[in-house]
Amino acid sequence: MTRHEHPTPGCRDAPVLRERGQREVFCGLTGIVWLHRKMPDAFFLVVGSRTCAHLLQSAAGVMIFAEPRFATAILEETDLAGMADAQEELDRVVARLLARRPDIRRLFLVGSCPSEVIKLDLGRAAARLSATHGPALRVLSYSGSGIETTFTQGEDACLAAMVPALPETPVRQLMVAGALPDVVEDQMRGLLDGLGIAPLALLPARRADAACAVGPGTVVALVQPFLGDTRAALERRGARVIDAPFPFGEEGTTLWLAALAREFGVAPERFEAVTAAPRARARRAVAQAAEALRGKTISFLPDSQLELPLARFLTRECGMRAVEIGTPYLHREMLGPELDLLAPGPVLSEGQDVDRQLDRLRAARPDLTVCGLGLANPLEAEGLATKWAIELVFSPVHFYEQAGDLAGLFARPLRRRAVLGLEPAP
């Protein structure tokens, strides 16, 4: 593992450009779109406006027609008049919802900008509804509003809201926090089993009744970089968080597993035996997919907080050069191990003033730009190749077996530009 240890220079102390202004980002409500699939017995009820419903519809695309387990209680004029009314209305909507969906075991009341500005107390509503409909139904609340959260921070707020309600355990165990696609979760489980690291708790658990407890014996590993509040909430419950690079690419996955192996006293021979084959596979797959990426420059506009770990993967394993790495929020402590691995050079920016950031982007003209769907086509029309960022949150991209696919997601737009023989009409 020594070849991964690079104490030299890194970006840990690099200056960060902090900007405020117009932000071209999603709000935290978007997290519902993938979270509800991970928790099949949960329902997410947004208390918000028609805008919130419209956003979910736009973000969920075709999924909206499959009876998804999320909906919006749209505030109407009468709800804005008096607070008491709104709480009663909410009870009525929840009762109607539960009559339609009696299979629901967990209900999340999700706060929005409008519900927060009118100071609708969803925490109180959750406690009241838990008392009314419990114990078969657990009701929790969190905020996914744009005024509080950016995109993936919605998942952070949701998981953090679950932590205080987790049962207490003194057992020494590993908890992995962050929603992963099932296929990736199973691979991770296989690796941890192979290393003999047990027992394992997952946050979020697939079902309300699945054992997921926390306590002073709990060691937490995060699989997503956007879980700052969840991390703090777990620490408040006495758990200890292991900061490591995030499991993207061959190197990231190995370092992530190695940090856990050290913590749980796994013998180096066993580590080698379990990881050697998938590591070699991942290296081969990345090498193949990354051919189109080698020597190319890349910029990230802020979106998901995945930007730093992905820039680390693309620069170190795929031979790209980062120009600017923008992130909505930079958690220094949690991303320290990532910053250590990142070669100095790129502009690190936190927050956004989109027009100024686009000025920098147009001046730098990177070979590939990672950005949201509102910007992707306009930038393509300006001749810049783009990779839309949301796909990186939905697709299986973590751990060894997905490393090649992850590189492929970035290579495809460049290969496509090379393949298309037509100049777009002016």
Added chain:
Amino acid sequence: MKLAVWTYEGPPHVGAMRVATAMQGLHFVLHAPQGDTYADLLFTMIERRGARPPVTYTTFQARDLGADTAELFRSACRDAYARFRPEAMIVGASCTAELIQDDPGGIARALDLPVPVIPLDLPSYQRRENFGADETFLQIVRALAREVPKAERPSVNLIGPTALGFRHRDDIAELTRLIGETGLSVNVVAPYGARPADIARLGAAHGNVLMYPETGESACRWMEKHLGLPYTKTVPIGVGATREFLTELAEMTGCAARPDEGRLRLPWYAASVDSTYLTGKRVFVFGDGTHAMAAARVARDEIGFEVVGLGCYNREMARPLRAMARDHGLSPLVTDDHLEVEEAILAAQPELILGTQMERHVAKRLGIPCAVISAPVHVQDFPARHSPLMGFEGANVLFDTLVHPLAMGLEEHLLAMFREDPEFHDAAGPSHLGPHAAPPEAGLPQATGITWRPAAEAELRKVPFFVRGKARRNTETYAGERGLSEIDVETLYEAKAHYAR
């Protein structure tokens, strides 16, 4: 509070964005929290625009609320003007900003920018997207349109097309051609493609063509009152409506030249023998008021279908739609609750559904053919090819659109003939869905208390799957009305005879 999974319309500020994005040289400053920029992707992805919508969002966050959100709006306005140098600006608030009451109009006026700044009032908790578009365009016209000398050559304005409008791009092209053939010219198309300077010269026309009442009627009424511009009331979708529209236009402008109908194919296609099987096919129509009413007229009067359901989601069009439904002998459905629409479809058991993206999915689930005739729509209904709904080419497009989802006459005949063959047997389902098709009768309500004798059940299965649901329902209704508890083959055919048309 209203529980909603799907909404037919977005909030009113999205309507304002549709007007701003349609225009050139206009910039919209929207007081809105972080995250409301999601709406940009409707334009960049669904409509596939190659430029960002001309909208600056203040993107306030929680920490700004204690401080001065009004200052945020002030600086956003100033910066947007400095960067984009628009000829005019519109300013407004999204739903959350409406609650914090910063008064965008007042703040922007105080900045004293060197261009017109038009304040918008968008009541987010009462009104919706179409209202937002209509109101925004009205305010722009009120602020910028002036009395100007009439153009020498008689001309009209095309009013109502916006960004994210269903087939607006091609309707403009088709109407421009049609109007040119009458001897008129088009003065201004607005808001689609217009600059603020163009709005100022709307009054040079001799009248307005109101293309889409949902997004242009208020402005047309205002121009009628203040600029003396009459406007057309007929929306030229379908052959009959197009001819009526041309008559109306001739009366309005005095230009009576009749465009060449040589390229119009719908009447002959509908008359040709292959279309005979279309007679009396039961169609359910739902969408925005304008498109639903136009499609119902074409369906009944020009293709020969029977309209068995008619509704719209925008209550602004409820009155004319109700009148039309009465004319068809139907009870109108004015709702924005997609579950109600689904129930009505189930009750009507149509053989074809004409609707929005949502009805397309309901139809898929029920195994009923469907065509999309109205927004909201997905990316595939902003096609690369020319596909208007208005005028003669629009009629041709409509014929294809309405008829394609039904099996062609010969194909249907063959299906019936070969129904016991392996490719066409019951469980095969629609071939284009492959092995993933839902069981053909899934989702149909089951009558209670009436049992089917095995022989009758077997006979029912010989009915082609796409009309079997109706046959089952008719037979059960027939049996129920006669107090029968069992259905045998006899009952099946009695019912068939009873309902025969």
